[in-house]
Amino acid sequence: MVSNTPLLDTVTMPADTRGMALGQLRQLADEVRAEMIDAVSTTGGHLGAGLGVVELTVALHHVFETPRDILIWDVGHQAYPHKILTGRRDRMRTLRQGGGLSGFTKRAESEYDAFGAAHAATSISAALGFCAARDQRGDNNKVIAVIGDGSMSAGMAYEAMNNAAETTKQLIVVLNDNDMSIAPPVGGMSAYMARLVSGGGYQSLRKLGKTMAGALPKPLQEAARKAEEFARGMVTGGTFFEELGFYYIGPIDGHDLENLVQVLKNAKEFNDRPVLVHVVTQKGKGYAPAENAADKYHGVVKFDVVTGKQAKTPAATPSYTKVFATELIKQAERDDRIVAITAAMPSGTGLDLFGQRFPDRTYDVGIAEQHAVTFAAGLAADGMKPFAAIYSTFLQRGYDQVVHDVAIQGLPVRFAIDRAGLVGADGPTHAGSFDIGFLGALPGFVVMAAADENELARMVATSAAIDDRPSAFRYPRGDGTGVGVPDFAEPLEIGKGRILREGNALAILSLGTRLAETLHAADILAAHGLTATVADARFAKPLDEEMILRLAREHECLITIEEGSVGGFGAFVLQMLAERGALDRGLKVRTLTLPDIFQDQDKPEIMYAQAHLDAEAIVRTALKALGVDQATTNLRA
Numbered sequence: 001m002v003s004n005t006p007l008l009d010t011v012t013m014p015a016d017t018r019g020m021a022l023g024q025l026r027q028l029a030d031e032v033r034a035e036m037i038d039a040v041s042t043t044g045g046h047l048g049a050g051l052g053v054v055e056l057t058v059a060l061h062h063v064f065e066t067p068r069d070i071l072i073w074d075v076g077h078q079a080y081p082h083k084i085l086t087g088r089r090d091r092m093r094t095l096r097q098g099g100g101l102s103g104f105t106k107r108a109e110s111e112y113d114a115f116g117a118a119h120a121a122t123s124i125s126a127a128l129g130f131c132a133a134r135d136q137r138g139d140n141n142k143v144i145a146v147i148g149d150g151s152m153s154a155g156m157a158y159e160a161m162n163n164a165a166e167t168t169k170q171l172i173v174v175l176n177d178n179d180m181s182i183a184p185p186v187g188g189m190s191a192y193m194a195r196l197v198s199g200g201g202y203q204s205l206r207k208l209g210k211t212m213a214g215a216l217p218k219p220l221q222e223a224a225r226k227a228e229e230f231a232r233g234m235v236t237g238g239t240f241f242e243e244l245g246f247y248y249i250g251p252i253d254g255h256d257l258e259n260l261v262q263v264l265k266n267a268k269e270f271n272d273r274p275v276l277v278h279v280v281t282q283k284g285k286g287y288a289p290a291e292n293a294a295d296k297y298h299g300v301v302k303f304d305v306v307t308g309k310q311a312k313t314p315a316a317t318p319s320y321t322k323v324f325a326t327e328l329i330k331q332a333e334r335d336d337r338i339v340a341i342t343a344a345m346p347s348g349t350g351l352d353l354f355g356q357r358f359p360d361r362t363y364d365v366g367i368a369e370q371h372a373v374t375f376a377a378g379l380a381a382d383g384m385k386p387f388a389a390i391y392s393t394f395l396q397r398g399y400d401q402v403v404h405d406v407a408i409q410g411l412p413v414r415f416a417i418d419r420a421g422l423v424g425a426d427g428p429t430h431a432g433s434f435d436i437g438f439l440g441a442l443p444g445f446v447v448m449a450a451a452d453e454n455e456l457a458r459m460v461a462t463s464a465a466i467d468d469r470p471s472a473f474r475y476p477r478g479d480g481t482g483v484g485v486p487d488f489a490e491p492l493e494i495g496k497g498r499i500l501r502e503g504n505a506l507a508i509l510s511l512g513t514r515l516a517e518t519l520h521a522a523d524i525l526a527a528h529g530l531t532a533t534v535a536d537a538r539f540a541k542p543l544d545e546e547m548i549l550r551l552a553r554e555h556e557c558l559i560t561i562e563e564g565s566v567g568g569f570g571a572f573v574l575q576m577l578a579e580r581g582a583l584d585r586g587l588k589v590r591t592l593t594l595p596d597i598f599q600d601q602d603k604p605e606i607m608y609a610q611a612h613l614d615a616e617a618i619v620r621t622a623l624k625a626l627g628v629d630q631a632t633t634n635l636r637a
Contacts, residue, residue, distance in 0.1 A: 006031055013087055014061035014112070025257050029058045032081050033286045039092035040080065041305045044425070045103055048296035049078035049148070052178045052254070052281040056146070057081040059260040060174075063268060064142055070114045070130045074123035074147040076104030077298075078176070079113075086112035096425035098602030104429060118429030119397065120367045121154030123147045124173055128160055131168035142172060142268060149177040150344065153366030158244075164274045165245025171274040172267050177251065178283040198249045198266035198277075241276045250278025255285060295347075317482045320475040323453045324416055325350030327460040327489055328387060329357050337385045338464065341365065343372045349389035349418050369394050373401035373413070380411040385464060389416040392432025392474065393423075399438060406470050407442040413470050414463040415439075420449065420474035421512065421563030422594070422608060427601035432474070433594050436511075436568035439472050440541045446471035446494060447540040449512035449562070449569075453480035455538065457489035465491045476513050476563065478604070495542035503531030506622055507551035511537040511562045511569045514613055518561055521618035530626070540569045543576055552577055557588040557625045561613065566593050588625050592618065 007024055008031040010016060017028065033054045040047045058081070060071060066086075073079045083101060084092060088110060094100025105113040115126045127145035134141055151157055152175065164171055241248040249267060252259050260279065267275050283298070284290030289308025290297035303310040318326075332338040332354070339361045346352040346364055355362035365372045369390060376386040395402070395417060406413045420432040439447050446466060450456035450473060459473035497509075501522060510518040515536050522532040533551060537544065540562075552558055562569040570591025577583050594611050601607075608614050612621070623630050 014066050014085055017062045025058055029055050032084050035084055036080050037287055041303050042093050043095040044301040045095050046077040047300050048284040048290050048298045050080035051287055052283040052285050053078045054081050055255045055257050059264055061085050063264040067111045069142040072115045072123045072127045072145045073105050074151050075120050076117040079105050086110055096601055120151040121156040124157055124160035128164055128167055131171050135168055144172045146174045154368055161244045170271055173276045175278045176281055178281045198263050246274045246276040248276050251280045254279035254281035315479045317480045319479050321350040323456050325353040327457040329354055331464045339384055339386050341372050341376050341388045343369045351389050369398035370401050373398040374405045376413045377405040377411050380413050387414045387416055391419040392417045392435045393430045410444055410469050412467050415472035417472055417474040419477045421476045422604055423477050424604040425601050428598035433565045436540050436564035440572055444469045448473040450475045451515040451536050452483040453485050454483045457485045458492050461489040462491040495539050495544055497535055497537045497544040497547050499535045501534040503533045505530040506557040507533040507555040508559045509535045509537055514561045517615045520615040524619050552582040552587050559590045561592045566596050590621050590625055
């Protein structure tokens with residue numbers, strides 16, 4: 001019976017759902033969906049994926065004894081309903097805010113978040129680790145991994161599935177197919193067959209058949225096994241997963257709670273091999289604006305619940321991503337060897353615009369960064385000019401390929417590294433903190449960082465012109481500074497920076513978009529009679545040694561600034577100065593980097609202030625290095 005009293009008010013933990021009848025579960029799902037829509041309307045975040053798994057989330061927590069039974073979500077975009085049901089409902093309106101809930105699963109946040117996630121295709125591998133640990137201890141708790149069909153394009157998922165049957169006999173993988181890319185829409189017959197093949201009656205019959213087949217000669221035994229699996233595969237599409245050692249159930253309607261609950265209960269009883277439950281869901285389910293949107297409201301800013309209208313304001317300046325895409329299109333119009341590669345992020349990287357102009361020269365390889373890098377290497381090896389546009393945080397996934405397949409062979413792959421530096425609400429899992437260090441360590445690489453839109457356009461042109469070695473240019477999330485971009489950008493001279501302002505008290509050498517804060521800091525220092533030379537390095541590799549040695553020679557103090565981790569640009573500068581003897585005369589060098597921690601989400605400007613990479617922090621560093629009494633200095637001048 002459906003209650004007029006909100007059921008969600010009675011749920012403080014998943015155990016509260018386990019005594020509920022089917023009608024109550026349906027009511028609870030409706031209330032969770034409404035709560036999620038209302039919460040995300042005030043915070044922004046990933047909406048569509050969570051709406052699609054409301055019923056699945058309710059069913060999982062109803063059937064399994066979480067947190068004793070381990071539930072692992074892939075990526076984490078879809079985990080908002082999970083957070084609501086696991087004691088975090090009262091904090092949902094702090095989602096992705098400073099000091100609030102993470103937008104992804106996070107071990108430090110709840111015992112129900114068994115494994116942190118934000119990158120795709122990790123859930124099955126992690127779940128298999130939990131299974132092995134359980135089996136080693138002799139426990140009998142269940143382990144469930146939920147993975148989307150998009151993540152199944154990543155090789156890591158198949159590596160884990162290939163290893164699963166050899167590692168454990170008890171693992172449940174739920175394939176959340178919200179794009180219907182594996183199976184067609186399902187109806188009553190599919191749901192009936194899924195319940196049938198997962199039920200005890202069919203299992204008993206199957207075991208009887210196996211016993212009978214055991215008396216047959218070996219060739220006939222194998223033929224009987226394949227015939228049974230093929231017959232079931234014709235109805236359910238499970239032959240592929242069977243070959244990986246999984247028992248396949250599905251596809252089933254992921255919004256039909258009656259079938260979901262029964263099938264999950266049946267899957268819970270499997271103890272002789274891993275099982276895969278294939279559920280088909282609708283991204284954005286239950287909220288008309290999301291259902292009708294092309295992207296199903298995958299990621300949204302604050303919005304009006306009634307109309308679905310998002311509170312986006314027109315940008316005063318183009319985003320760095322758009323500047324990159326626009327310049328790449330200009331370059332490609334002049335050079336038909338230029339092609340572009342994305343790993344399932346065409347709109348995020350701006351390659352949707354490139355794809356509209358050059359559909360036959362745009363490749364989306366899916367969530368497969370390792371493949372993307374080596375694919376680009378193959379293109380480069382055969383004379384093409386590939387631009388691989390990949391977020392900094394995701395390029396980490398293809399680092400071995402960058403080293404082995406690109407750098408060692410000296411192939412001219414061009415890496416457009418979006419989301420460099422801190423990224424605000426997405427927090428540490430998506431921050432572009434490490435690419436300067438890990439690319440700058442590779443022999444022969446050209447590594448650039450844009451200070452503004454014009455510099456970014458010139459770096460696209462520079463990479464297009466480099467045809468004898470790999471190159472990369474990095475740029476942040478968000479809008480530019482308002483600097484104009486020429487109709488066609490001229491390439492930079494490799495390894496040459498620029499000096500923007502001359503001074504005599506100290507030198508400040510910036511790499512990337514902290515240049516604006518550096519100039520502001522120089523203004524504050526000048527107001528107190530301390531003039532600073534301000535330079536834009538442009539290149540982390542190769543360094544402009546001539547310019548840097550001049551700065552070191554003519555100033556008492558040199559400060560380097562970068563939107564990257566310890567061990568990056570500042571370390572490269574120090575290494576060069578040490579090798580050239582520039583530190584022997586007592587030069588004071590200070591390297592300002594991102595802190596040696598993983599910073600939690602907040603507004604970008606707050607995060608950079610916390611990282612001591614804003615103008616005030618630069619001024620404080622300069623004054624301390626110069627021995628000036630800061631108590632008498634107005635840092636906000």
